[in-house]
Amino acid sequence: MNITGERLRQLRENKQLSQGEVAKLIGVSRPAYVLYETGRSKPLRKIKELCALFNVTSDYILGNDNNTSNTQTENKPKDLIKLLEKEEYTLNGVLVNQEDKEKLKRIIEAAFWDAKEKNKRKK
Numbered sequence: 376m377n378i379t380g381e382r383l384r385q386l387r388e389n390k391q392l393s394q395g396e397v398a399k400l401i402g403v404s405r406p407a408y409v410l411y412e413t414g415r416s417k418p419l420r421k422i423k424e425l426c427a428l429f430n431v432t433s434d435y436i437l438g439n440d441n442n443t444s445n446t447q448t449e450n451k452p453k454d455l456i457k458l459l460e461k462e463e464y465t466l467n468g469v470l471v472n473q474e475d476k477e478k479l480k481r482i483i484e485a486a487f488w489d490a491k492e493k494n495k496r497k498k
Contacts, residue, residue, distance in 0.1 A: 377438075378437075378438035379411070379414060379417060379436060379437055379438055380411060380412045380414035382435065382436055382438065383411055383412050383418070383425070383436065384412050386425075386429040386431065386436075387412075390428075390429065394408050394409055394412065395408075397428065400424070401421045401424035401425060401428060402421070402424065403421060418436070422436065422437075459476045459479055459480055459483075460476070464476075
């Protein structure tokens with residue numbers, strides 16, 4: 376069994392669902408779903424349905440991430456910063472260069488920590 380299959384099995388068992396129940400919920404036959412859990416087939420066409428059913432990210436199901444949470448967490452600034460580092464972006468049609476990305480990273484971090492501090496004072 377591969378990591379995707381193992382994770383699907385664990386997620387299914389955590390929800391106390393049978394293979395047949397999961398198959399029905401995502402719109403495939405039970406034998407097709409069994410192939411996902413045994414690692415003989417990747418669930419790429421049904422990944423959205425599986426993510427919604429189990430409330431996890433596709434990266435988690437596919438073994439690219441160990442975080443099961445599909446919700447935003449406190450490390451959001453790091454996530455946004457990683458996005459800025461990996462991709463090319465435009466703002467109003469103008470390509471964001473490396474210097475602009477560095478400024479955006481600092482602004483994102485400052486805004487996040489400012490909001491965290493304000494929320495802490497409210498409590």
